[in-house]
Amino acid sequence: DGGITQSPKYLFRKEGQNVTLSCEQNLNHDAMYWYRQDPGQGLRLIYYSQIVNDFQKGDIAEGYSVSREKKESFPLTVTSAQKNPTAFYLCASSRWTGKGNEQYFGPGTRLTVT
Amino acid sequence: DAKTTQPPSMDCAEGRAANLPCNHSTISGNEYVYWYRQIHSQGPQYIIHGLKNNETNEMASLIITEDRKSSTLILPHATLRDTAVYYCIVRYNFNKFYFGSGTKLNVKP
Numbered sequence: 388d389g390g391i392t393q394s395p396k397y398l399f400r401k402e403g404q405n406v407t408l409s410c411e412q413n414l415n416h417d418a419m420y421w422y423r424q425d426p427g428q429g430l431r432l433i434y435y436s437q438i439v440n441d442f443q444k445g446d447i448a449e450g451y452s453v454s455r456e457k458k459e460s461f462p463l464t465v466t467s468a469q470k471n472p473t474a475f476y477l478c479a480s481s482r483w484t485g486k487g488n489e490q491y492f493g494p495g496t497r498l499t500v501t
Numbered sequence: 502d503a504k505t506t507q508p509p510s511m512d513c514a515e516g517r518a519a520n521l522p523c524n525h526s527t528i529s530g531n532e533y534v535y536w537y538r539q540i541h542s543q544g545p546q547y548i549i550h551g552l553k554n555n556e557t558n559e560m561a562s563l564i565i566t567e568d569r570k571s572s573t574l575i576l577p578h579a580t581l582r583d584t585a586v587y588y589c590i591v592r593y594n595f596n597k598f599y600f601g602s603g604t605k606l607n608v609k610p
Contacts, residue, residue, distance in 0.1 A: 422600070429588065429600040430588075432599075475542070477545070479544075486552075487533045487550045489535060490537075492545045492546070493544050
């Protein structure tokens with residue numbers, strides 16, 4: 388099956404610890420994205436990557452870091468510098484088709500930091 | 502800055518058409534309009550997108566006004582499983598999408 392996988396579905400961490408969220412896709416998409424969603428809110432873009440070894444900050448990149456060493460993988464690290472890390476994190480990928488580039492989303496990781 | 506405006510919630514009777522409006526008055530000529538929906542605690546699901554012509558697929562129809570400043574997503578025969586938050590999105594900058602708060606559609610029996 389083609390798609391996007393995120394693991395784990397639920398993640399718990401103590402305050403002050405860095406944590407890395409996994410995102411893998413086998414859709415052969417060039418672009419990948421990380422979003423954050425807080426309760427009752429829309430999605431906010433954290434980072435995105437258009438090609439391997441390149442990534443750009445989104446609207447709320449502070450306290451987060453990413454890497455894009457392989458086309459299939461785009462892990463997100465939530466650092467201790469992120470003041471409010473508890474949220475629902477969504478990974479997506481897309482490719483340009485010539486008629487738009489719809490994004491496909493993973494199932495999400497719910498991170499709780501106490 | 503918000504790129505789209507949607508009503509926060511709407512109700513629809515099961516079996517009837519659900520018409521979800523979206524205003525995107527600042528849209529530029531080469532920006533597509535996308536619609537996604539999100540069922541609670543899941544990743545958003547792509548529904549449909551368009552540039553200036555009306556579009557239809559197996560899930561929905563998208564009607565875009567001639568001036569492109571607004572659009573309407575139509576679910577022709579809403580079911581209880583269509584209860585979700587629906588996002589209207591305009592792509593701005595290459596590969597950047599702005600997701601607002603969306604419209605919570607409640608389909609009632």
